[in-house]
Amino acid sequence: MPSDMPEILRDRYTWMKAHTAEEEAPGYALEILSRDRKGLIADISQRVSSMGGDMWFVQSWIEHDDTSHLLIQVREDSPQEELISAISSVPSVSRVTVRPTYGSTYGKRVIVIGGGAQVASVASGAIAEADRHNIRGEGISVDTMAVIGEEKIASIVRAVGRLHRVGILVLAGAIMGGEITRAVRDLRHQYGIPVIALKMAGSVTKEVDLVVTDPLEAGVMAVMLISHIGQFNLLKIHRQEY
Amino acid sequence: MPSDMPEILRDRYTWMKAHTAEEEAPGYALEILSRDRKGLIADISQRVSSMGGDMWFVQSWIEHDDTSHLLIQVREDSPQEELISAISSVPSVSRVTVRPTYGSTYGKRVIVIGGGAQVASVASGAIAEADRHNIRGEGISVDTMAVIGEEKIASIVRAVGRLHRVGILVLAGAIMGGEITRAVRDLRHQYGIPVIALKMAGSVTKEVDLVVTDPLEAGVMAVMLISHIGQFNLLKIHRQEY
Numbered sequence: 458m459p460s461d462m463p464e465i466l467r468d469r470y471t472w473m474k475a476h477t478a479e480e481e482a483p484g485y486a487l488e489i490l491s492r493d494r495k496g497l498i499a500d501i502s503q504r505v506s507s508m509g510g511d512m513w514f515v516q517s518w519i520e521h522d523d524t525s526h527l528l529i530q531v532r533e534d535s536p537q538e539e540l541i542s543a544i545s546s547v548p549s550v551s552r553v554t555v556r557p558t559y560g561s562t563y564g565k566r567v568i569v570i571g572g573g574a575q576v577a578s579v580a581s582g583a584i585a586e587a588d589r590h591n592i593r594g595e596g597i598s599v600d601t602m603a604v605i606g607e608e609k610i611a612s613i614v615r616a617v618g619r620l621h622r623v624g625i626l627v628l629a630g631a632i633m634g635g636e637i638t639r640a641v642r643d644l645r646h647q648y649g650i651p652v653i654a655l656k657m658a659g660s661v662t663k664e665v666d667l668v669v670t671d672p673l674e675a676g677v678m679a680v681m682l683i684s685h686i687g688q689f690n691l692l693k694i695h696r697q698e699y
Numbered sequence: 700m701p702s703d704m705p706e707i708l709r710d711r712y713t714w715m716k717a718h719t720a721e722e723e724a725p726g727y728a729l730e731i732l733s734r735d736r737k738g739l740i741a742d743i744s745q746r747v748s749s750m751g752g753d754m755w756f757v758q759s760w761i762e763h764d765d766t767s768h769l770l771i772q773v774r775e776d777s778p779q780e781e782l783i784s785a786i787s788s789v790p791s792v793s794r795v796t797v798r799p800t801y802g803s804t805y806g807k808r809v810i811v812i813g814g815g816a817q818v819a820s821v822a823s824g825a826i827a828e829a830d831r832h833n834i835r836g837e838g839i840s841v842d843t844m845a846v847i848g849e850e851k852i853a854s855i856v857r858a859v860g861r862l863h864r865v866g867i868l869v870l871a872g873a874i875m876g877g878e879i880t881r882a883v884r885d886l887r888h889q890y891g892i893p894v895i896a897l898k899m900a901g902s903v904t905k906e907v908d909l910v911v912t913d914p915l916e917a918g919v920m921a922v923m924l925i926s927h928i929g930q931f932n933l934l935k936i937h938r939q940e941y
Contacts, residue, residue: 588815
């Protein structure tokens with residue numbers, strides 16, 4: 458076990474490595490459409506818990522036409538028929554539909570952040586490798602953002618801690634340091650999210666879990682490292698450079 | 700105005716085209732950490748509305764260690780200090796932190812779905828173009844999933860309707876039809892999400908808003924079409940093939 462790996466990162470990584478995306482997101486989802494109004498989420502969540510449903514994920518946002526769009530995910534043993542009819546009777550709700558969970562649909566996420574040329578290259582490697590894993594029944598998706606500037610990159614790195622289903626972050630750039638390095642430290646120590654960096658100038662490579670020179674390989678490795686099938690394990694190669 | 704464009708798609712697209720990602724997601728976010736327990740979301744959302752806060756987005760999920768992780772987004776005029784202290788006093792809540800919204804961080808999303816080789820190519824074009832837009836102050840991110848099989852692709856296409864911040868979907872494959880075509884139809888008619896397809900075999904190209912032969916160009920066009928800066932407008936090139 459690498460001694461300089463934050464405990465939260467080691468625990469979270471070990472747990473993720475041992476579970477499929479579906480195991481991480483058990484149960485089923487309900488998609489709810491409603492006219493938006495104050496107190497809607499409170500009403501729905503109270504109805505769910507009064508019916509014995511165990512809601513562990515909720516996402517809600519408002520569409521361009523002021524429709525409120527909710528997705529809730531509940532544990533397997535939550536009573537489906539009862540929940541649908543209880544939620545349907547909440548004032549202003551217009552539609553309730555059973556859906557698969559995000560986890561079973563999009564799976565674990567590789568996040569790639571940095572400069573366009575290198576982000577595209579890392580993404581190509583990650584997408585090709587995720588394709589191979591997904592053919593074998595895994596669920597791994599690759600999400601990217603090309604950005605410029607220390608402050609902007611740092612704030613986007615910090616926000617990775619507030620995304621769900623994140624498996625690993627890859628930093629794709631030619632120089633990153635300062636505030637970005639502090640953001641990487643916070644992300645690893647507060648949220649337990651592992652970070653790969655391309656070999657690059659700046660202090661960030663001192664703070665990450667793995668440094669990889671070739672961007673395609675960085676993308677491939679990122680996918681292998683979060684796969685529950687692959688034998689490749691971050692605990693064994695922590696702080697290495699390839 | 701293209702006559703065969705669903706009204707919901709035309710309205711949603713026109714609205715998105717006219718707004719920045721930040722305008723689409725006004726206000727600020729609060730990140731909340733808590734021990735997970737039943738009724739937590741109901742308690743928080745009731746506290747927010749009793750303090751006069753207007754919560755329009757909530758996301759909550761459970762971490763590997765049974766910490767409950769919530770992000771709520773409220774409108775600008777919601778009283779920040781009062782909300783923080785009201786939520787902090789909800790039983791089992793351990794931390795409340797002010798954060799930027801997802802919209803101001805990650806912006807609008809281009810979603811790319813299909814086979815690995817083509818997904819990677821479309822993503823490269825989209826990432827390079829998003830980089831240029833983001834340098835000019837926009838927020839556009841590119842999210843991908845490489846998958847195989849008619850049923851699987853169809854279910855992932857359908858699920859795009861349940862993602863927030865989606866600007867446009869690009870289908871990157873060599874043949875798509877059957878259930879996928881029906882899923883594209885549902886996505887466009889029920890959720891108003893525009894769809895680009897690569898020029899390919901199968902019926903899907905009959906159902907989409909735009910057909911593009913070169914995958915790099917498909918990615919570039921996808922970004923230009925959802926930009927609030929770019930003059931490129933889907934209403935003017937609807938049903939074209941390039």
